Amino acid sequence: MNIAIIGGGAAGFFLAINLKQLSPNINVTIFEKNTNVLAKVLVSGGGRCNLTNSFAGIDSLHQAYPRGDKLLKRAFRVFSHLDTYKWFEDKGIKLVTQEDDCVFPLSQNSNEIIECFIRLSKELGISVKTSLDLSSITFEEKYALTFNQDNTRVQFFDAIAITTGGSPKAEGLNYLEALGHKIVPPVPSLFTFNIPEDPIRELMGIVAENTIVSLQGTNIKASGALLITHWGMSGPAILKLSSYGARLVNDKQYRFNILVNWVNEVNCDILTDYLNSIACKNPNMKVSNVRPYDISSRLWLFLLNKAEIPLDRKWGELGKKGINKIMNRLSNDEYSVHGKGSFRDEFVTSGGVSLESINFNTMESKSCKNLYFAGEVLDIDAITGGFNLQAAWTTAYIAAKAITQQ
Ligand SMILES: Cc1cc2nc3c(=O)[nH]c(=O)nc-3n(C[C@H](O)[C@H](O)[C@H](O)COP(=O)(O)OP(=O)(O)OC[C@H]3O[C@@H](n4cnc5c(N)ncnc54)[C@H](O)[C@@H]3O)c2cc1C
Missing domain, CATH: 3.50.50.60 (FAD/NAD(P)-binding domain)
Structure with a gap:
């Protein structure tokens, strides 16, 4: 033969x-x-x-x-x-x-x-x-x-x-x-996300260890570490999401929105209770000085700015509205992806x-x-x-x- x-x-x-x-x-x-x-x-x-x-x-x-x-x-x-x-x-x-x-x-x-x-x-x-x-x-x-x-x-x-x-x-x-x-x-599958002109890129090099990223409007999501890069986002969670959504985002010509949950907590009540407990314990501390979930300090300041919370605001002064704004930013942070990049030339x-x-x-x-x-x-x-x-x-x-x- x-x-x-x-x-x-x-x-x-x-x-x-x-x-x-x-x-x-x-x-x-x-x-x-x-x-x-x-x-x-x-x-x-x-x-x-x-x-x-x-x-x-x-x-x-x-x-x-x-x-x-x-x-x-x-x-x-x-x-x-x-x-x-x-x-x-x-x-x-x-x-x-x-x-x-x-x-x-x-x-x-x-x-x-x-x-x-x-x-x-x-x-x-x-x-x-x-x-x-x-x-x-x-x-x-x-x-x-x-x-x-x-x-x-x-x-x-x-x-x-x-x-x-x-x-x-x-x-x-x-x-x-x-x-x-x-x-x-x-x-293609296994690629990184370009997020042009978004100030998040100024945080390049920061890794959020425990995130959930999802494609907005779908139930496609992935969890894991997320790396902020000078062009957008990479890391295991993003590569996984690119794989799970490979076909869909190709149909959208690589223009789509993602939602980042920076703290891997999907239950809004649990997140709100947790933020309220921080406010109760630290009413006179500035929000910028007490970070929930040990989130990186640069990322925390970035998210507070994005939530339009003044950095010198005290935890005790946030009120329901302020806590809600932070909760949303931590769990549902939206980014617009325009294009894809490669991960160490690795793709399938x-x-x-x-x-x-x-x-x-x-x-x-x-x-x-x-x-x-x-x-x-x-x-x-x-x-x-x-x-x-x-x-x-x-x-x-x-x-x-x-x-x-x-
Ligand atoms: C940079 C990079 C890093 C990777 N790292 C990993 C890793 O660490 N772990 C992992 O699991 N996967 C990894 N992958 C994916 C993995 O390498 C591939 O899934 C795997 O090599 C597929 O094996 P294959 O034999 O099917 O294809 P290939 O290894 O691509 O082999 C196909 C071969 O067929 C030849 N060929 C194509 N057309 C013709 C033709 N018409 N006539 C004759 N020959 C032809 C090609 O030249 C090639 O040599 C990586 C991929 C890349 C790009």
């Missing part, structure tokens, strides 16, 4: 190696359009490769995977984060789980993963062909592949795995649509080959027999934390297993 894997990234290599380990007699060729393979793995996790997550902080998979959770729920029964952990440690790569549940190589170096993949590919006899960009797939008795750089030569295979990763442009997926697959239009694509077009148990196409998918080319994407690579390992492993069981 001759198998072609299109795309020499995380999913492509993982699929090829598992395929050869499960069935050594299969001939496997990886085709990569660039001169270098595994380029994204190299830069992943800031060069440290956050290759999976302990999932300890995840209550429901939908929290980590806004798209693809249902498929992955089933798929993780076959190859989970624990299998990933074992797989890499069996290959001699020691791993470490950080306090935030992210898993990295102990060496803190993504090169260790790349060297492992390259060494195993050589040992297992996997052929890796670079600078070959797939241009078309046709099928008669076998799959016939042509490549842009070599369009006179057709290569024939019994099965194909598409592991071409996220594509920001829908045109890159046209050939898959032509083969009968439904395509969910690709849009939401969209791609629709999961309606594939068999969840095998990753095989429903419209083309012996055509498989794995990785970010599928309409699966996650928040940051190692979840995206975990999806690539899991889907690649399942496709490899299914190919060997044909």
Whole structure:
């Protein structure tokens, strides 16, 4: 059997190696359009490769995977984060789980993963062909592949795995649509928010540790730390919100309003009671000098100004109206987002080959027999934390297993 894997990234290599380990007699060729393979793995996790997550902080998979959770729920029964952990440690790569549940190589170096993949590919006899960009797939008795750089030569295979990763442009997926697959239009996910001309940017560098941010007019929200930057807002809560709302804010052309709850307290009565208790205990103290919830002092002064409360006003003088203004500012602070930025160049694509077009148990196409998918080319994407690579390992492993069981 001759198998072609299109795309020499995380999913492509993982699929090829598992395929050869499960069935050594299969001939496997990886085709990569660039001169270098595994380029994204190299830069992943800031060069440290956050290759999976302990999932300890995840209550429901939908929290980590806004798209693809249902498929992955089933798929993780076959190859989970624990299998990933074992797989890499069996290959001699020691791993470490950080306090935030992210898993990295102990060496803190993504090169260790790349060297492992390259060494195993050589040992297992996997052929890796670079600078070959797939241009078309046709099928008669076998799959016939042509490549842009070599369009006179057709290569024939019994099965194909598409592991071409996220594509920001829908045109890159046209050939898959032509083969009968439904395509969910690709849009970016995991980005920061530009909030131009808002004075909040003067507080750049301040981190509010425990916030809830939401897209105004929707029930889409995310919690966690929020970093104020010189262009707007970033940090885990914002990246998560960008992931949960990726499609919606793309429809709005990245012009939308967000509400920030700076103190992670959604119950207005609890918040009001708390502010009243501060006023009772400190009636003669200036509002600027007693900060609720240990909020950063610069942020507190900023919010008081925004609430139009004079900084020398005493807590005892605030009255119901003043307490209400502060309560609103702390829990419902509105900002207008105009545009998106990047987070350390890290982004993923939401969209791609629709999961309606594939068999969840095998990753095989429903419209083309012996055509498989794995990785970010599928309409699966996650928040940051190692979840995206975990999806690539899991889907690649399942496709490899299914190919060997044909
Ligand atoms: C800067 C950055 C940092 C990241 N860090 C992390 C992290 O720490 N943890 C995490 O879980 N996720 C991270 N991600 C996301 C993660 O890297 C991807 O989700 C993952 O690499 C997807 O694997 P893949 O194999 O599907 O795609 P890729 O790794 O993108 O591989 C696809 C390959 O296919 C090739 N290809 C595309 N089209 C063709 C074609 N027509 N013919 C031939 N070859 C083709 C591409 O050149 C590429 O080499 C990061 C992403 C970025 C951009």
